[in-house]
Amino acid sequence: MLTKKTKYALRSLIHLALKADQGPVLIADLAAEENIPKKFLEHILLELNKEGYLASKKGKGGGYFLAQPATKIVIGDVVRLMDGPLAPVACVSKTAYAKCKDCGPENECRIRPVMKRVREAIADVLDQTTLQDMLATPKRKKL
Amino acid sequence: MLTKKTKYALRSLIHLALKADQGPVLIADLAAEENIPKKFLEHILLELNKEGYLASKKGKGGGYFLAQPATKIVIGDVVRLMDGPLAPVACVSKTAYAKCKDCGPENECRIRPVMKRVREAIADVLDQTTLQDMLATPKRKKL
DNA sequence: TATAACTCTAGTATAGTAGTAGACTAATGG
DNA sequence: CCATTAGTCTACTACTATACTAGAGTTATA
Known part of the structure; x- marks a missing residue:
């Protein structure tokens, strides 16, 4: 059985891939739209970030985005x-x-x-x- | 990941299939030879029994044995x-x-x-x- | 009819999953 | 340059499933 964590990770990646051309996505927005507990999502995105799948931008106008083309993931x-x-x-x-x-x-x-x-x-x-x-x-x- | 329970169940079935011609096998012997905690094994065999894979004989000279041909399981x-x-x-x-x-x-x-x-x-x-x-x-x- | 052996209910311990709290750090924009 | 926005990180907590254990009960055969 896939854990929820993995499902959340996949949903996040899909979401970010679909919005790849629209700049960084806020954790809060991603959490709301994908129906994922925000704090838990933070952990997941951080892991995906460390592994090089995602990148992030801090400060105003920041958020998460794919760090690799979807074809490589x-x-x-x-x-x-x-x-x-x-x-x-x-x-x-x-x-x-x-x-x-x-x-x-x-x-x-x-x-x-x-x-x-x-x-x-x-x-x-x-x-x-x-x-x-x-x-x-x-x-x-x-x- | 397979749980240990499932692995134990498979090992038990294999063991009983290999000894199918030698009469009932004691839980204790099966536990010892397959390196499975005896009490835990009891549960597992009971489930396999209820589902119709195994049958048992009580009293002296009793034990467990396959209730179906190995080709059907x-x-x-x-x-x-x-x-x-x-x-x-x-x-x-x-x-x-x-x-x-x-x-x-x-x-x-x-x-x-x-x-x-x-x-x-x-x-x-x-x-x-x-x-x-x-x-x-x-x-x-x-x- | 003793006793070997399976049956069954009811636990307990440990670990992994799922999620939360809150302080901290970095980067913008005004 | 500094307030604010937003990601980073450590350390918990709650819950659930797994992996067992204890001990009383039942059944069948020698």
Whole structure:
């Protein structure tokens, strides 16, 4: 399950991407429009800022804006930053590998191969989707 | 992330499947051999029993055993039973759909389509893997 | 009919998620 | 240059889920 934090982060990035040409967006406005608790949002934006996804301008007329083109922002990386590894078990994670303590030797594990395939399936989707890909207005009822 | 509970459940099922021809297995033995806290394991086996995956025999010479052939036990269903829905967000779950409260209308959501693909990717793996599929001894160093 | 073994209710501890408070710092505009 | 706007940062708190544990109860077989 995605945490709310991650969902908030994605919503924020989408929002900022859509308003990229309209100058900095205030935390307060973003919070109000996206229905995110303001104080919590501050944390999230700060993390995205530190990681280089966002940039900010202080003082009057300031706010947040994308620091990278939407085509460069990979959703898998955003999810990893917020939620941690994509892998369902640490022992199959590429970016945060850790040996299972309570299991026997890995090459005898019968769970690992399946979970490895799950990890790959998730990563295939999220690492090949950029923020830009998410921007397209979703399917309409009619066209 | 898979919870430990789910991992324990899978390890138990595998264990029981491998010993299917040797009569009932004691909770205590299963706990010891699979390195699972006994009391916790009781809960897990009970759930698997109620769901029809396992059966038990009481009294002396009793224990647990598979109530279904390993080919009928779908890993996705076991994970759902233990961990809940596979979907990363409830609004794309097939088995436990729930509308997101803090989001706008679903057909305008830009996160949903991606997460739907993630859900499908996970389900594709887990719903097409049976307990039997997990039994094959994993790859060896040499043959 | 003793006892081995599963069944069940009701807890507790720890950790992670979600969110808040409030002081601090930096950058504008007048 | 200084008031104000707006982001930065540290340190909490509340809540929930996970991971267990205790102990009494029940059932079936030798």
